[in-house]
Amino acid sequence: MTTLTLGKAMNEGLRKAMENDPKVLVMGEDVGKLGGVFRITDGLQKDFGEERVIDTPLAESGIVGTAIGLALRGYRPVVEIQFDGFVFPAADQIITQLAKMHMRSLGKLSLPVVVRIPCGGGIGAVEHHSESPEAYFTHTAGLRVVACSNPVDAYSMIQQAIASPDPVIFFEPKRRYWEKAEVDVESTDWTPLHSATVVRPGEHVTLLAYGPSVKTCLEAAGAAAEEGRSLEVIDLRSLNPLDIGTVVESVDRTGRCVVVHEAPVYNGFGAELAARITERCFYRLESPVLRVGGFSTPYPPSRIEDQYLPDLDRILDAVDRTFAW
Amino acid sequence: MTIDSVRGAPDTPELAEPELVQLLTPEGERVEHPDYPLDLSAEEVRDLYRDLVNVRRLDLESVALTRQGELGLWASLLGQEAAQIGSGRALSENDMVFPTYREHGVAWCRGVDQLKLLSMFRGVTHGGWDPAEHNFHLYTVVIGSQTLHATGYAMGVQRDGVLGTPSAAATIAYFGDGATSQGDVNESFVFASVFNAPIVFFCQNNQWAISEPLERQSRIPLYRRAQGYGFPGIRVDGNDVFACLAVTRKALENARTGQGPTLIEAFTYRMGAHTTTDDPTRYRLKAEEEAWKLKDPIERVKAYLVRNEFADAAFFQKIEDEAKQTARELREGCLSMPDPKPLxxxxxxxxxxxxxxxxxxxxxxxxxxxxxxxxx
CATH class of the missing domain: 1.20.5 (Single alpha-helices involved in coiled-coils or other helix-helix interfaces)
Structure with missing residues (x-):
């Protein structure tokens, strides 16, 4: 066991993938000498060379577009988008090209490209640096979309994503990069990439979260326990495909569910969860599925972002409302 | 809009009167160019003629199939046969092609089943051929996207360490004059340049992006854009199959030997509509089409063959018959193409x-x- 921050676990996972497969490339803005603005690729260019860790021109569509070409030539590019809000210039290449090429070729081509996106708020950043754009990508057929929440998953999930023959959008909770945990870097006995995990068992309410919100939910569950309420927390980990089985098993038991994410609630991923849970658990539900998330506004200036982001109190308020129904 | 917006349209002669590489005049006279020597046997010229006639005939058949409701749409290559056959025949087996949706002539050169192309326009597939089988990537509908894929592919070839060896491969990206305004095309120029990628950017400037004339895309000749990115640009007579062949050959060879990218602007003309849903009479003059008809890419090769007694009437008849037969087979194949199963x-x-x-x-x-x- 090694104590690693989430950021370092990402770095170790990338390193391992590059060691295991010479076709794995890392590319993006400032990923080489600088090691990325969050240092996730720190030291990789020194050890694997400039041909495999590529400092690209500042053009996101160019980065993803050339990654597609490299994949067509047999490489496995891992692309870093520097911040969530900068993925939009690449959205065309991701949505019209990357996601559809396997299907357009009737399965002849595969596109093992990973697009890493540090996401979410809470770091006091300027605009376009705190977004949660996952719903744009979960809405696009052909992409797999995952989000890690802790160092153990960061280490394994990035390696699993790189091994996938399908394109994977990989969300990293940037404000959790400095969270620490014990990681067994020798083990490969990993939870499957697209499985959700129950990170805290409970009886009364199911909290569904992913990425940065998982920790907030765990804190909320801790506080609720002091008041005698037992909240089960599920880390979805994968948004597409969704491990609906784990969710249904839980909600069937608890009868109450609150979805938590940083993205705006309106048309957010929680809407899909609420609809699916309603279809499958209709007669077991004691209250409607409630959603706690960002407001349906642009991400606010950072001085008030703490009010925008779901916090312990807003989660517990939603939990209370499920009982008041 | 100010009057300034029309500056450059009528008064920039280089847009309309290009300096270009030409090896065969519209009258079928062979001319030499110091940088592009080309030695073709009579048989090789006859083969080029055969290609040109066949792809024009197949294109005509596809337009007819669309008019008859058998295809949902067709993007005709009429007028651009020389640009496509010349560049297509310059390719080596290892080279990789990234086409737009109009490169039926290049597909012909690569041996791609023309029916597969039709399957896209019939609504049976979104592509469906195996790009690796003929080193011919899927058609790309979003304007310019494929230039980045081509650049990335070329960066992959670079990383394979094969440049300068017999396994070397060049990549060629096709696009049109309209695409040169796309961010992706400009980004691909930047990436290709700074990484010195083994790629040829082959721009068929057919003068029209649907209804928009070249002046709406550029105030300088397109080939000159390359200079700003730091690699050579060259303009070739896109209706001259010899010149397209020679210029593309050289650019591909430069790529294979690690000398980086080249932009080729094939100066040509879209004789037909943008696609079968377009109506060029709304935005361009018949006189312009008539002027370009005199520069027809096929007639000049025929004139050259006749002038040099490289072919006789029987040859031309044979090619005509063959093209008809190919078109007939295409039609039959199209009509008997099964719809995909809903599931x-x-x-x-x-x-x-x-x-x-x-x-x-x-x-x-x-x-x-x-x-x-x-x-x-």
Whole structure:
């Protein structure tokens, strides 16, 4: 066991993938000498060379577009988008090209490209640096979309994503990069990439979260326990495909569910969860599925972002409302 | 809009009167160019003629099939045969092609089954051929996207360490004059330049991006854009199959030997509509089309063959018959092409099993089956 921050676990996972497969490339803005603005690729260019860790021109569509070409030539590019809000210039290449090429070729081509996106708020950043754009990508057929929440998953999930023959959008909770945990870097006995995990068992309410919100939910569950309420927390980990089985098993038991994410609630991923849970658990539900998330506004200036982001109190308020129904 | 917006349109002669590489005049006279020596045997010229006639005939048949409702759409290559056959025949087996949706002539050179192209326009597939089989990537509909894929592919070839060896491969990206305004094309120029990627950017400037004339895309000749990115640009007579062949050959060879990218602007003309849904009479003059007709890419090769007694009437008749036969087969193949099965929509969305695909496919299958039960 090694104590690693989430950021370092990402770095170790990338390193391992590059060691295991010479076709794995890392590319993006400032990923080489600088090691990325969050240092996730720190030291990789020194050890694997400039041909495999590529400092690209500042053009996101160019980065993803050339990654597609490299994949067509047999490489496995891992692309870093520097911040969530900068993925939009690449959205065309991701949505019209990357996601559809396997299907357009009737399965002849595969596109093992990973697009890493540090996401979410809470770091006091300027605009376009705190977004949660996952719903744009979960809405696009052909992409797999995952989000890690802790160092153990960061280490394994990035390696699993790189091994996938399908394109994977990989969300990293940037404000959790400095969270620490014990990681067994020798083990490969990993939870499957697209499985959700129950990170805290409970009886009364199911909290569904992913990425940065998982920790907030765990804190909320801790506080609720002091008041005698037992909240089960599920880390979805994968948004597409969704491990609906784990969710249904839980909600069937608890009868109450609150979805938590940083993205705006309106048309957010929680809407899909609420609809699916309603279809499958209709007669077991004691209250409607409630959603706690960002407001349906642009991400606010950072001085008030703490009010925008779901916090312990807003989660517990939603939990209370499920009982008041 | 100020008057300034028309500056450059009528008064920039280089847009309309290009300095270009030409090896065969519209009258079929062979001319030499110091940088592009080309030695073709009579048989090689006859083969080029055969290519040109066949792809024009296939194109004509596809337009007819669209008019008859058998294809949903067709992007005609009429007028651009020389640009496509010249560049297409310059390719080596290892070279990789990234086409737009109009490169039927290049597909012909690569040996791609023309019916596969039609399957896209008939609404049977979104592509469907195996790009690796002929080193011919899928058609790309979004303007300019493929230039980045081509650049990335070329960067991959670089990383394979094969440049300068017999396994070397050049990559060629096709696009049009309209695409040069796309961010992706400009980004691909930047990437190709700074990484010195082994790629040829082959721009068929057919003068029209649907209804927009070249002046709406550029105030300088397109080939000169390359200079700003730091690699050579060259303009070639796009209706001259010899010149397209020679210029592309050299650019590909430069790429294969690690000398980086080249932009080729093939100066040509879209004789037909943008696609079968377009109506050029709304935005361009008949006189312009007539002027370009005199520069026809096929007539000049025919004139050259006749002038040099490289071919006789029997040869021309044979090619004509062959093209007719090829078109007939294309038509038959098109009409007998089966529609895809509804449930096939769920296949190949992902390379590995995906629960949502399985779930929706099963639900839809059950729904479809319910009608069969009712009918019983």
């Amino acid at each position: 096939s929509a769920f296949e190949h969305v992902y390379a590995e099993p995906h629960p949502l695909m399985t779930e929706e496919q099963e639900q839809f299958a059950a729904y479809l089956a319910s009608f069969e039960e009712e009918a019983r």
